[in-house]
Amino acid sequence: MKKILFATSEAVPFVKTGGLADVAGSLPKYFNKKEYDVRVMLPKYLCIKEEWRNKMEYVTHFYMDWKCDSTYVGVLKLVHDGITFYFIDNEGYFGGFTPYGDIFGDVEKFAFFSKAVLSTLPLIDYRPDIIHCHDWQTGLVPVYLDNFRFGNEFFRGIHTIMTIHNLKFQGTWDTKRIREITGLPDYYFAPDKLEAYKDANYLKGGIVYADRVTTVSKTYAEEIKTPFYGEKLDGLMNARSNCLTGIVNGLDYNDWDPAEDERIDYNFSVEDFRKKKVKNKTALQKELGLKVDPKAMMIGIVSRLTDQKGLDLVAYVMDELCQDAIQIVVLGTGEEQYENMFRYFAWKYPDKVSANIYYSDPMSHKIYASCDAFLMPSLFEPCGLSQLMSLRYGTLPIVRETGGLKDTVEPYNEYEKTGTGFSFANYNAHEMMAAVRYAEKIYYDKKRDWNKIVERAMKKDFSWNNSARQYEELYDSL
Structure with missing residues (x-):
């Protein structure tokens, strides 16, 4: 049985701002259950509807080394449609009215989330073979994993996949500030690692350190190797092209079905x-x-x-x-x-x-x-x-x-x-x-x-x- 953990900043039906939520929330249901144990981890935002928050069960909590201090991390879980979702709790970071705010706050929030994802694993009796990271918000997971491996046997042999949903959004901020927030050694802030054009770039870190990189269509995987679509990372995409795959997103055909759809006035099918x-x-x-x-x-x-x-x-x-x-x-x-x-x-x-x-x-x-x-x-x-x-x-x-x-x-x-x-x-x-x-x-x-x-x-x-x-x-x- 292969264990796969999706790390994501949003997932349907809990929180959605775009297509990423559909992928993270719907795709896990379609894997062969006999061969793959796929679970999802996301932040426990205050803006998640109360009906969902009330169903979450407490799993554990701990204090994580964070910015020269130890910071509370709560872990809750909820099984929905046969998939286990874990929620990382910290109201200081996830208490806003929306999942995303200004980029200055977001880079800190998702650095915290990325480190918390890995720190949680030894405590929840679930060691994934692969962590599947989605977009820049989880770009630091492969970087932290590389860092964690040195001192901890538990993390050796865990693979990572980085999926780019939209290369335009990369999670960049001033290198000095990101160094202070993440606590990562200076070694990671070099032009061949996290740094891009003098700033620290989360997505770039994820692309550099992940074992495989995917995007959400074959043509887009080719396009991002060119300067027009590459958003200044086309050189890196070419360098990693042997590990780059394009897989088109799907649609939840139960939700989108003209024959059964209750939201439309007249149901119809290909026959009528x-x-x-x-x-x-x-x-x-x-x-x-x-x-x-x-x-x-x-x-x-x-x-x-x-x-x-x-x-x-x-x-x-x-x-x-x-x-x-x-x-x-x-x-x-x-x-x-x-x-x-x-x-x-x-x-x-x-x-x-x-x-x-x-x-x-x-x-x-x-x-x-x-x-x-x-x-x-x-x-x-x-x-x-x-x-x-x-x-x-x-x-x-x-x-x-x-x-x-x-x-x-x-x-x-x-x-x-x-x-x-x-x-x-x-x-x-x-x-x-x-x-x-x-x-x-x-x-x-x-x-x-x-x-x-x-x-x-x-x-x-x-x-x-x-x-x-x-x-x-x-x-x-x-």
């Missing part, structure tokens, strides 16, 4: 979507005050409203797009300029544009179920889950060929009758526009072909089962 999917569309048109027209092509955008998501391209051609026979439904929050841009167009074209500048899980399900197409023109996208959700609901993705979008959306080929969506290559507003208009043409003029694409999209399997098998292979190789 032709009749039933459109009922969701007219229901949503009524709810959002758009013109009720079952034949109008509806395009959805569910996204953080930021530059990374390609919204500057949308802003550039939005007026032109609104001249077409389409409706656009937007859901999300983010940068003020994009929030206001969508509000403006919803005011200018009330029949055609609905701007929902908030986030709501039920509304996101309704949009995936109701729309005909889904627009995702990202500048970069390590994996992306929205396109997987839209494929699952037969809403054809229109994407830019980058990262996980390129790996999961096969562009429609009208001659070979293949493909599950539409794509464009260059980061260019008019190229995006051409892809949208091509999709419109197929939707309006070749309805039978369109429905065949929807059928292929809905039959694709991007469940976690696929990803879990690839991770199992990776674990076995270690």
Whole structure:
């Protein structure tokens, strides 16, 4: 039986700010239970809902050497969906209203968490063969492990994997300060270890010291070796390329299932979507005050409203797009300029544009179920889950060929009758526009072909089962 510990700063259903939580909370359920004992360790934030906090059982507590002092570390656990979750407790660090605050506080908080993860292991009767670390918040785990091995037999032979969910976020701060916080020897703060461009960099430390490095799609694993996507670590990614693997994230197919989904008005499946999917569309048109027209092509955008998501391209051609026979439904929050841009167009074209500048899980399900197409023109996208959700609901993705979008959306080929969506290559507003208009043409003029694409999209399997098998292979190789 192989023992795997996920170290993460967030996990569903306890705390979530992004896709990392879905991976850390959902993936462990899909491993072969006979061969892998997978558990998860995360901070016990005060912002975790009380209903979960009340279910946690006390395991132990101890005092850890920390910043020239000894600091309290509590350990609680909760079994959910057959997976054991451990929670590291220290209200001084994890007492805020949100899991993350300013980077100055966060670098200290997650250094504490990384050291506490390792310090907890000898006391909970669980010695993992592999610690699977996620993103910069756990980047110091492999570094501390290297340091702990010298004086403690227990830690020898434990392997580590570092998964990069988004290379843009690295956890960097002033080297002198990080040295004081972590208590790590000066030896670690060299340019070939933790230091990058005069600062200490948590993610870099994790990449340097982990036995294997993974990212969340094959294309992204290649992209981050180039200066454009490499966020100044492309040299390091090339140096470690023999240990680098890309494994696409999956989707929890129990939660995202158009046939069973309670959050949508009409359930449908690949057998009956032709009749039933459109009922969701007219229901949503009524709810959002758009013109009720079952034949109008509806395009959805569910996204953080930021530059990374390609919204500057949308802003550039939005007026032109609104001249077409389409409706656009937007859901999300983010940068003020994009929030206001969508509000403006919803005011200018009330029949055609609905701007929902908030986030709501039920509304996101309704949009995936109701729309005909889904627009995702990202500048970069390590994996992306929205396109997987839209494929699952037969809403054809229109994407830019980058990262996980390129790996999961096969562009429609009208001659070979293949493909599950539409794509464009260059980061260019008019190229995006051409892809949208091509999709419109197929939707309006070749309805039978369109429905065949929807059928292929809905039959694709991007469940976690696929990803879990690839991770199992990776674990076995270690």
